[in-house]
Amino acid sequence: MDNSVSSQNSLVSVHNLSFSRGNKKIFDDISLEFERGKITAIMGPSGTGKTTLLKLIGGQLFPSQGSVTVDGQNVHRLRRSELYNLRKRMGMLFQSGALLTDMNVYDNVAFPLREHTHLPESMIRTLVLMKLQAVGLRGARNMMPNELSGGMARRIALARAIALDPMMIMYDEPFTGQDPISMGALVHLIKSLNNTLGLTSIIVSHDVHETAAIADYIYVLSEGKIIGEGTPKEIQQSKSEWVQQFMTGAADGPVHFHYPATDYVDDLLLSKKRSGRVSKRYGQL
Amino acid sequence: MMQLLQYLGRTTRASFTKLGRGTFFLLHTLAGLGSILPRPRLILNQMYSVGVLSFLIITISGLFVGMVLGLQGYYILSDFGAEETLGVMVAASLVRELGPVVTALLFAGRAGSALTAEIGLMKATEQLSGMEMMAVDPIKRIISPRFLAGFLSMPLLAALFSMIGILGGLMVGVGLLGVDEGAYWSQMQASMDFHDDIVNGVIKSIVFGFVATWIALFEGYDTIPTSEGVSRATTRTVVNSAFSILGLDFILTALMFGDN
Amino acid sequence: MQHTSTQDTLVGLFVASGIVGLLFLALQVSNLSSFIKEDTYTVTARFENSGGLKVKSAVSAAGVKIGQVSAINFDPTTYESVVEMHINAKYTTIPDDTSASIFTAGLLGEQYVNLVPGGSEDYLKNGSAIEITQSAIILEKVIGQFLFKSAEEKAETKK
Numbered sequence: 001m002d003n004s005v006s007s008q009n010s011l012v013s014v015h016n017l018s019f020s021r022g023n024k025k026i027f028d029d030i031s032l033e034f035e036r037g038k039i040t041a042i043m044g045p046s047g048t049g050k051t052t053l054l055k056l057i058g059g060q061l062f063p064s065q066g067s068v069t070v071d072g073q074n075v076h077r078l079r080r081s082e083l084y085n086l087r088k089r090m091g092m093l094f095q096s097g098a099l100l101t102d103m104n105v106y107d108n109v110a111f112p113l114r115e116h117t118h119l120p121e122s123m124i125r126t127l128v129l130m131k132l133q134a135v136g137l138r139g140a141r142n143m144m145p146n147e148l149s150g151g152m153a154r155r156i157a158l159a160r161a162i163a164l165d166p167m168m169i170m171y172d173e174p175f176t177g178q179d180p181i182s183m184g185a186l187v188h189l190i191k192s193l194n195n196t197l198g199l200t201s202i203i204v205s206h207d208v209h210e211t212a213a214i215a216d217y218i219y220v221l222s223e224g225k226i227i228g229e230g231t232p233k234e235i236q237q238s239k240s241e242w243v244q245q246f247m248t249g250a251a252d253g254p255v256h257f258h259y260p261a262t263d264y265v266d267d268l269l270l271s272k273k274r275s276g277r278v279s280k281r282y283g284q285l
Numbered sequence: 286m287m288q289l290l291q292y293l294g295r296t297t298r299a300s301f302t303k304l305g306r307g308t309f310f311l312l313h314t315l316a317g318l319g320s321i322l323p324r325p326r327l328i329l330n331q332m333y334s335v336g337v338l339s340f341l342i343i344t345i346s347g348l349f350v351g352m353v354l355g356l357q358g359y360y361i362l363s364d365f366g367a368e369e370t371l372g373v374m375v376a377a378s379l380v381r382e383l384g385p386v387v388t389a390l391l392f393a394g395r396a397g398s399a400l401t402a403e404i405g406l407m408k409a410t411e412q413l414s415g416m417e418m419m420a421v422d423p424i425k426r427i428i429s430p431r432f433l434a435g436f437l438s439m440p441l442l443a444a445l446f447s448m449i450g451i452l453g454g455l456m457v458g459v460g461l462l463g464v465d466e467g468a469y470w471s472q473m474q475a476s477m478d479f480h481d482d483i484v485n486g487v488i489k490s491i492v493f494g495f496v497a498t499w500i501a502l503f504e505g506y507d508t509i510p511t512s513e514g515v516s517r518a519t520t521r522t523v524v525n526s527a528f529s530i531l532g533l534d535f536i537l538t539a540l541m542f543g544d545n
Numbered sequence: 546m547q548h549t550s551t552q553d554t555l556v557g558l559f560v561a562s563g564i565v566g567l568l569f570l571a572l573q574v575s576n577l578s579s580f581i582k583e584d585t586y587t588v589t590a591r592f593e594n595s596g597g598l599k600v601k602s603a604v605s606a607a608g609v610k611i612g613q614v615s616a617i618n619f620d621p622t623t624y625e626s627v628v629e630m631h632i633n634a635k636y637t638t639i640p641d642d643t644s645a646s647i648f649t650a651g652l653l654g655e656q657y658v659n660l661v662p663g664g665s666e667d668y669l670k671n672g673s674a675i676e677i678t679q680s681a682i683i684l685e686k687v688i689g690q691f692l693f694k695s696a697e698e699k700a701e702t703k704k
Contacts, residue, residue: 058418087420098415101407112419115426160419333552337559369650376574441563448566451574470573471610475603475655479575487567 011036011168011200012057017066019049019056026052028224029066034168039194039201041211044221045246050204051095053221054170057202058092059083071167088116091161091169095176097153099145105132105156106141112163131159135189151182158189168200169193175207183207187214208247212236220246307503310424314432314502317425321433327426331434335396335498339442342395343388347446350383351375351453358454359462368464372473375454376447380477380486381542384447386534389493392439393526397501400431401522404505405515413506428502435501439494440487447486485541492533497526585612585631586671590645595626596656596681598647603657604630611636614658630658632669640665646679656681 012034019027026049034040042050055061057068059075068075073086099108109128113119119127132138135155145153154174161169171190175183191214194201205211212218212232220228220235220243228235228243236247245253261267321327358374404427407413413423451473458464477483501522508518595617604612612632620627632639642663649656660675669675 055414060414060417084420084422087418090418092415092418094411094415094418096411098411100412100416101410112421115419115421157415164419329553329556330549332556332559336563337552337555340559340562370655380570380574438559438563441560441566444566444570445563446566447574448569451569472650472655473574475601475610475657477575478601479571483570483575486570 009035011071012202013069014053014057015067015069017056017063017068019052019061019063021052025224027063030221030224030226031066032219032226034200034202035217036200037194037198038216039190039203039214041203041205041215041218042221043204043206043208043211043218043246045206048221048223050206050221051172054092054172054202054204057170058087058090088112088164089167091164091166093154093157093161093169093171093174095173097145097150097157099148099153099157099160101145103145104141105137105143105145105148108145108156109160109163112160116164127163131163132156134162134193135159136185149182151178151185154178154182154186155189158193162193162197162199165197166199168202171201171203171205173205174203175205175210183210190214208249222246303507306507307499310428310503310506311499313424314428314499317422317429318433320425321429324430327430328433328437331430332438334399335431335434336438336441338399339392339395339438340445342391343442343446344449346387346391347384347449348453350387350446351379351450351455352457354378354383354450355454355457355462359458359464368458368462369468370472370476371454371458371464372451372469372471373476375458376451376473376477377482379447379450379454380482382534382538384443384450385486385489385493386530388443388446388490389439389497389530390527392435392442392494393497393501393530394523396435396438397497397522397526398519400435400498400501401505401508401519402515404428404431404502405508405510405518408506408508409510409512409515424506428506432498432502435498436491436494439497440490443490443493444487481542485537488541489534489537492537493530496529496533500526500529584634586634586669587615587629587631588669588671588673588675589627589629590658590675590678591620591623591625591627592645592647592678592680593625594680594683595628596647596683597649598628598656598658598681602655604632604660605657606636606639606660606662611660628658637668639669641667641669641673642677643669643675644677644679645675647681649682649684 010033012032014030014032016029016031017027018025018029032040032042042053044050052061056063057070057075059068059078062076067077070086070090073082075083075086078086099105100111103111106128109131110124113124113127117124129138129141132141135158137152137155137159140148140152140156145156148156158169174186174190178186187210190201190203193199203211203215212235215232218228218230218232218235219226222242228238228240230238235243238244238247242254244250251257354375355371358371359368362368362371362374404413407423407427413427416423416426455466455469459466459469504518504522504525508514598614598617600614600617602614603610604614612630614628615631616629618627618629619625628645639660640663642665644661644663646659646661647656648659663677
C-alpha cells in the first residue's frame with residue numbers, strides 16, 4: 001500500500017491501526033488516508049467494524065496499536081479538552097440520526113451552537129434556518145424527532161452536524177434503509193455539501209452504487225484488512241475475486257454464504273446426543 | 286463446587302468493577318455540577334420531570350399512609366387509654382421512618398426507573414454518543430442536571446409526604462374517631478424534637494435522594510444498549526435502590542437514634 | 546422543550562409546597578416555634594425525685610402550657626433534683642409561693658411540671674426558686690406499695 005503519495009494533502013491519516021474487541025481482531029494493522037476536500041468511502045460487508053473505525057477516528061475508542069491523526073493532531077494523545085476542541089471541527093452523522101428526542105428539530109440543530117457559542121438567540125435563529133434550508137427541511141423546524149421519517153431525521157442530523165461549520169463530516173451508513181427518493185436526496189446533499197462547504201467527507205457504507213456514484217476514493221475492508229482501494233472505476237475493474245463479489249453482490253464466492261461451522265452432516269448426527277445434554281444444563285439453571 | 290467458587294469469584298469481581306465505575310461516574314457527575322449551576326433552565330426542566338411528576342403519587346400515598354396510621358394507632362393506643370398521644374405516634378413514625386423511606390421507595394419506582402429508561406434509551410439510540418461527537422460531555426449536559434434535580438426534589442417530596450400524612454392522621458383520628466384536636470397537636474409538639482426528629486428525618490431523605498438518583502442514573506448510563514438491556518437496567522434500578530434505601534435506613538437509624 | 550412557562554409554574558409550585566412541608570415539620574410538628582418566638586425567664590425548683598421528667602417537658606398551669614423544662618441537674622450536697630424551667634415572659638404575674646408538682650399526662654403519658662399558683666403579692670422573676678414542690682409519682686413505687694399493703698392485709702386476715 002502506498003500511503004506516502006497522498007499523505008501530504010490528507011486531513012485524516014490512520015497508521016498501522018489494530019483494534020480488537022475481546023478475542024476478536026476487528027482491525028489488523030490497517031492504514032488509510034483521507035484527502036482534504038474529497039469524499040472517501042470505506043466499504044465492506046456488515047460486521048467488519050466500519051462504525052468502529054469512525055469511533056476510533058472520533059476518539060471515542062482507543063486502538064490497541066497504531067495511531068490516528070486528524071489535521072496534524074494525534075487523536076489518542078490529546079487531552080480531554082483538546083480532543084473536545086478537535087471534535088467541534090468534526091461532524092458525525094450517525095446511522096439513526098441520534099437526534100435528541102426531547103427537543104424539536106429547531107432546538108436540535110441549535111443545540112451545538114447553544115452549547116459551544118455565546119451567540120445571541122437572533123443569530124442562532126438565522127444560522128439554524130440557514131442549515132435547515134441547506135438540507136431542505138426549513139418547514140419541519142417545529143416537528144419532534146419521533147414525527148420524522150428516517151430520511152428526514154438523517155437530514156436534520158446532517159444540518160446539526162454542519163451547524164458549527166466543521167472541516168469534515170463522517171457519515172455512518174447514510175443510505176441504509178432509505179427509499180429511493182430520500183436516498184437520492186441524501187446522495188445529492190452529501191455531494192453538494194462537500195463541494196459548497198469545502199468539507200472532507202468520510203462515508204462508511206455498503207451501498208455499492210450510491211457510494212460509488214459520489215466517492216472520489218474507495219477503501220474496501222474485509223475481516224480487518226484492506227483488500228482493495230482506488231477510485232470507483234479502479235475498484236469496479238479490480239482483479240480481486242473478493243472485491244468483485246462485493247461489488248456485484250454474488251451470494252457465494254470468497255466470502256462464503258455459510259458462517260464458519262463444523263461439517264453439516266456431522267452436526268446433524270450429533271444433535272441427538274447433544275440435545276439431551278443441553279436440556280439437562282438448562283434444567284440445572 | 287469449583288463452579289460455585291468460580292461463579293462467586295466472577296460475581297464478586299464484577300460487582301467490584303461496577304462499584305468502581307459507579308464511583309467514577311459519580312465523581313464525574315459531581316464535577317459536572319459546576320458547569321450546570323449557571324444554567325438553571327436545565328435543572329428546572331429536570332425538576333419538572335423528577336419532582337412535579339412524582340408529586341401526585343407522593344401526596345396520595347402520604348395521605349393514605351397517614352390515615353392508616355391514624356386508624357391503627359388509635360386502636361392500639363386506646364387499649365392503653367392513651368389516645369391523646371396519637372399525634373405523637375403518627376408524627377414520629379412519619380417523620381423518622383415512613384416519610385423518608387416510603388418516599389424514597391416511591392421515588393425510585395416513579396422517578397428513578399424513568400431516569401434509567403430515559404438515559405438507557407438515549408444510549409441505545411446513540412444520543413449520548415452523538416453528543417460526545419458534538420464535543421458535548423453527556424455526563425455534564427445530561428446526567429448532572431438530573432442528579433441535582435433528584436437530589437433537591439427528594440427532601441421536598443419527603444417533607445410533603447410527612448406533612449400530608451400527619452394531616453391524614455388528623456383527619457381520621459380527630460375527624461372520625463374523636464381524638465381531641467388540641468391534644469393531637471400539643472402532644473406531638475411536646476415530644477417531637479426539632480433536631481433529633483425533624484433534622485434527622487430530613488438528613489435521611491437527602492441521603493436517600495442522593496443514593497436513589499445516583500443508582501438510577503448510573504444504571505441508565507451503564508446499560509447494555511439494547512431494548513432488553515434497558516428493561517433489565519430499569520428493574521435493577523428499582524431493586525438496587527430499594528435494597529440500598531432500606532439498608533442505609535437501618536444504619537442511619539442506628540447512628541441517629543442509637544443513644545436514646 | 547414546549548410549554549416551558551407552565552412547566553416553570555408547576556416547578557415553582559412544587560418547590561413552594563415542599564418548602565411549606567419543611568416549615569410545617571419545623572414549626573407545627575416540632576416545638577421549634579416555641580423556642581424562637583417568645584422571650585422567657587428562668588426559674589428553678591427542687592424535687593426530691595423528678596422521675597421521668599426530661600428536658601423540653603412541658604411546664605403548665607391550669608392545664609395550659611406556659612413554658613418548658615430547660616435543664617435537670619442533680620445537686621450533690623442536698624441529693625435533690627434541680628429542675629430549671631423557662632417560663633414564657635408574657636406570664637409575669639405568677640405568685641412566688643406557687644407550688645410545683647410533677648404529673649403524668651394519662652396513665653402512660655409524658656410527665657410534666659404543673660404549677661399551682663399561691664396567694665402571694667410578689668411574683669416569680671428571672672432566677673427565682675419555687676419553694677413548695679411535690680415529687681413525681683413513681684408508678685412502680687405506688688404499685689409496689691399497693692401490693693405490699695394488700696399482702697400485709699391478707700396476712701393479717703389469715704391470722
